[in-house]
Amino acid sequence: MNLMFISNEDRADQWRDNLTALLPDLNFYVWPDDQAVDPATIDYVLAWKPAPGIIKRFPNLKAILSLGAGIDGITCDPELPIDKPLVHLVDRSLTQGMVQFALYWVLHFHRQMGTYQKFAEARTWRQLPQAEVDACRVGILGFGELGQAVGSALAAQHFDVAGWSRSPKQIAGITSYAGAEALPGFLGRSDMLICLLPLTPETEGIIDAALLAALPRGAIVINLARGRHLVDADLLAALDSGHLSAAVLDVFYNEPLAAEHPFWAHEKVTVTPHIAALTSPRSGADSVAANIERIERGETPLNLIDLARGY
Template structure:
């Protein structure tokens, strides 16, 4: 039994070190070094190069190092019967909640507008809004969405949520299913997307959806770039229907230098860093599943391949 780490962000050594610190006897390899492929039973991955998973004949678990797994399903060469696990990390949820709160408060108090005015030496006070004056709508009430909703309620926001199946969260008005999507959108002034990316949710942030939001609604996408139809967002912003958007995720990352998002005055961008897996928090659950593999026990945080999350 051995683990191979496959990722392209320069963090392999950090993850390798964290695993070895917790269990010095474990065999851990980088996919970039010489290693016994037939001994690999777990692949710990994040946005791996397509085709790499197919190289391991005895792979028994594909462990995503983050909460998302859509990139695994995008790899047509990945094993189709190998169990997939994902990270369920309290730090991921709390970090995401803090990011969303910061974005909303910055928009309520016109911080992004003032930054643009500062560059132009433009002194122009704007009317601001208060927490109790706006309704936040969260699409997706999994671990990240549920905690974000709960925390926003604590701060005094009016919060509603929409999900595939009905969720009960204290203080949050719950909507569920396609038949309740329109009423959810009609009363949402800040729309936060925290949906998993599946064939059913791909491109859901489109022109039709934007037009169902109140005029001057604000979009926050911290889920996946595949949820957004870029051209439709630009049209909704330029037409004046949407007041702005905060984006942390994109179809291509890093975002190409010629993409219109870079220069758009109504778009605030962050580089897919709203919520990042912490090695010290995540490694214990990776090792727990590694031990479960060796003992033929049920894996934790297993992904439902049919649902895609």
């Protein structure tokens, strides 16, 4: 078996060590160092943000394997061969990281830790009234695998959790909203909105002025999906008007976020550098190796992407 690794953002050596330990018969090549290898012999591409046209050089691929939970780092290639199976990465470490990050920020706001930090800086001893946890309504915009994992963790802490997705889901302790007609009702009950949508042409720019206006006054937006879901100017306007009370942004339209971007200095915005959920070569290799083994046995890989839907 021959695999070509294509990424400038991931550690090829760590992926090689972990994958070849699991798949001793795997020949692991790295682009562009190994571009002299006959492209017709490459069975798999493991990639993130390849330059346009690279993947189509390999005519006999059994699958294209994404290094990320999303696939926008693959579908960004305008010359991507659409006749090859495309598989996204489901990594237990990445999922755990996303759950931890989301839970941290929901608890941060629910327990008013930002205000208490200001009290501490002013050496002020003051206790605030604390709302019951089941009165805090959290909405998860995008209820796929990551959204369901986050929702289940929040529901286990007794938050009032709802999830919105294209099709209905049945997850214990969580209210499901599905389809465009259900979106206004979902937004209207979401005191905290966590975006975990896949990035598709339909979801790009979805967090705009109209969506934000449908949230309750004082709502909080937490974007952990992709920066292109958010219309930056509309979020800033909603914060400045007082309609939103805060935002946590881990992803941005352009990354790294430019030093002059107003998000950095806005008192209601917390910026983190796309670290909510990082892919681990150690745990990620387990998922990649398992799918390669399935394909080699003639089975359908897990986490196969429907390119028509974009996820």
